[in-house]
Amino acid sequence: xxxxxxxxxxxxxxxxxxxxxxxxxxxxxxxxxxxxxxxxxxxxxxxxxxxxxxxxxxxxxxxxxxxxxxxxxxxxxxxxxxxxxxxxxxxxxxxxxxxxxxxxxxxxxxxxxxxxxxxxxxxxxxxxxxxxxxxxxxxxxxxxxxxxxxxxxxxxxxxxxxxxx
Numbered sequence: 001x002x003x004x005x006x007x008x009x010x011x012x013x014x015x016x017x018x019x020x021x022x023x024x025x026x027x028x029x030x031x032x033x034x035x036x037x038x039x040x041x042x043x044x045x046x047x048x049x050x051x052x053x054x055x056x057x058x059x060x061x062x063x064x065x066x067x068x069x070x071x072x073x074x075x076x077x078x079x080x081x082x083x084x085x086x087x088x089x090x091x092x093x094x095x096x097x098x099x100x101x102x103x104x105x106x107x108x109x110x111x112x113x114x115x116x117x118x119x120x121x122x123x124x125x126x127x128x129x130x131x132x133x134x135x136x137x138x139x140x141x142x143x144x145x146x147x148x149x150x151x152x153x154x155x156x157x158x159x160x161x162x163x164x165x
Contacts, residue, residue, distance in 0.1 A: 030095070030096070030099060033095045034096065036092040037086075037092055037093065037096060040086065040093075058071060058075075059071065059072075059075075069107055069110035069113075070113045070114060070117075071110075072103075072107055073107035073108075073109075073110030073111045073114060074110070074114050076100055076103050076104045076107060079100050080100050083096065
């Protein structure tokens, strides 16, 4: 039962965060479809609770809307990958798959940001040419970082002036 609530929670967070829930009936139908999918995967098996949740703890550390779009786009992609080899002749599988594709389309900017992050991890920083290029960009990067941190400082100092705490 906890897994059922957990699944509904994750999907409802994804949907509500991006305005995909037109009405509560849609969410209730989706819950019904998820219940059927759980039966397909035998998700009431005792090992489901081992090791804690997969996605919800990760979601809790991503607090800002743009941050959530990044992590949610990746989570939705993982669900779609999981469903690739399921029986698409079942209506509940098709419905969940369609909903996830709709969500993925609405999160396309998050997917692009994930790709940018992956690209950064693949840069060969031991390559001399890459190092030279990086050094040429260093001042611009630090300037952007300074612009970002100074705007946060301004927000904090404005808050401190307003707050009598």
